[in-house]
Amino acid sequence: QVQLQESGPGLVTPSETLSLTCTVSGDSVSRSNYYWTWIRQPPGKGPEWIGYVSYTGGTKYNPSLESRVTLSLDTSTNHFSLKLRSVTAADTAVYYCARELLTPVSRYYFYYMDVWGNGTTVTVSS
Amino acid sequence: DIQMTQSPSSLSASVGDRVTITCRASEGIKNDLGWYQQKPGQAPKCLIYAASILQSGVPSRFSGSGYGTQFTLTISSLQPEDFATYYCLQHNGHPRTFGQGTKVDIK
Numbered sequence: 638q639v640q641l642q643e644s645g646p647g648l649v650t651p652s653e654t655l656s657l658t659c660t661v662s663g664d665s666v667s668r669s670n671y672y673w674t675w676i677r678q679p680p681g682k683g684p685e686w687i688g689y690v691s692y693t694g695g696t697k698y699n700p701s702l703e704s705r706v707t708l709s710l711d712t713s714t715n716h717f718s719l720k721l722r723s724v725t726a727a728d729t730a731v732y733y734c735a736r737e738l739l740t741p742v743s744r745y746y747f748y749y750m751d752v753w754g755n756g757t758t759v760t761v762s763s
Numbered sequence: 764d765i766q767m768t769q770s771p772s773s774l775s776a777s778v779g780d781r782v783t784i785t786c787r788a789s790e791g792i793k794n795d796l797g798w799y800q801q802k803p804g805q806a807p808k809c810l811i812y813a814a815s816i817l818q819s820g821v822p823s824r825f826s827g828s829g830y831g832t833q834f835t836l837t838i839s840s841l842q843p844e845d846f847a848t849y850y851c852l853q854h855n856g857h858p859r860t861f862g863q864g865t866k867v868d869i870k
Contacts, residue, residue, distance in 0.1 A: 683850060684807060686859040699858040700764075733806050737854075742813055748854035749797045749812030756806050 641754035659734030672737035677730040769862030786851035795855035
């Protein structure tokens, strides 16, 4: 059974870098058709997609965050990471890691997020 | 970005009621859409993908339909454990985008 677990500081100072890690157990981050995703949810709001790093190490980012975010994959330790630079109070949120899976159905392929971490709360404050 | 507009934003219903939530995409996304359920303090959970395919383990009272720009999530007979917030999420383009959510609470 695949499990994801976020870890990192719960409090970050404004203008600093937020760094989170998602540890994957029960499967390999380098298996084909997996896209390792970060999503955040500000208090009382809906989720926002941050981006993903694929099983090949390729990345896709939300343009609204692209200038400040870096996602990476570490196959030796089976985890993936998020770095968000120059944070402000607007970056306060619950941060989730998730696996987006590309799965075949008949002649077609579909994506969906089938496994999620429990989420970690990050507060940006001095 | 593809905008996802969900309605209603909230609804009150009773156990046993039939509930319908709709999601409209700002451009055609074929059937690259999922429905996710989120309970307080928990991560979202995928109920349906590819607009109409039930995720493994999800009760059959949940169903989805739609193609292009209009999508529907239906709960045929609402159960106590279904009171939650529901989000649509498009997987057709980047960035992935969620609807604003529909909170289902007890009448």
